[in-house]
Amino acid sequence: MFFLLSKIHYGKDSNKDEVRKQIFAYICLHNMDKNKHILDLLKKIAQHSCTKSFNELYACYYNRLFRQALYFLNNNPDCAQEVVSDVFVALWQGRKVLDKIKKPDSYFFIALKHAVSRYIAENYKQNTTLFTDNLPDIKASNDLSDFTIRDKELQEEYQRALESLPPRCAEVFRLVREQRKKYAEVAEILGISIKTVDNQMNKAVKILYQQLKENLFSIFF
Secondary structure (H helix, E strand, C coil): HHHHHHCCCCCCCHHHHHHHHHHHHHHHHHHHHHHHHHHHHHHHHHCCCCCHHHHHHHHHHHHHHHHHHHHHHHCCCHHHHHHHHHHHHHHCCCCCHHHHHHCCHHHHHHHHHHHHHHHHHCCCCHHHHCCCCCCCCCCCCHHHCCCCCCHHHHHHHHEEEEEEHHHHHHHHHHHHHHCCCHHHHHHHCCCCHHHHHHHHHHHHHHHHHHHHHHHHHHHHH
């Protein structure tokens, strides 16, 4: 607070309205700078697979996403931690198109909602207390075959996009994102290297993005 107030000009004729305007202007400028920094991080991650930038992105968003996940999941910290971790795993797996994101806060919030929805759908039989009225716009489903894409038209679009992938590429993507296999597990199942799994995932993400674009989050959640 002292840092913020030190940026505000106080003169003899200062009044509360003027001070409020200065504070609001400073906050807006700060948010613009922060958003630009996040976009720069996403660009470095997408273009260079920069782990340092990804770690910084993680530090910027983890606490905010964790608190929101707690709200969605009836204050269950273990479940919230697992969901947020899955969000960041998916972000890394889809890193090659992260530079397409224009509104990071909105994107990550939507991604979290879908990740929570999927988590509830997969675990509700074991833990019915996960059901919550706090999750907006997305309802849990006991049908896991839809890969948590609730809208029928979007689900069909997703399936068509998958069918456009080369066979091996599609196989790798399904194992990683639909069956939640780790790269090492996929490599062992298919008899390929972990690096090849990573390359196939990057290829899949780029192709799928061309067809899904603004529905990019549906690729992962």
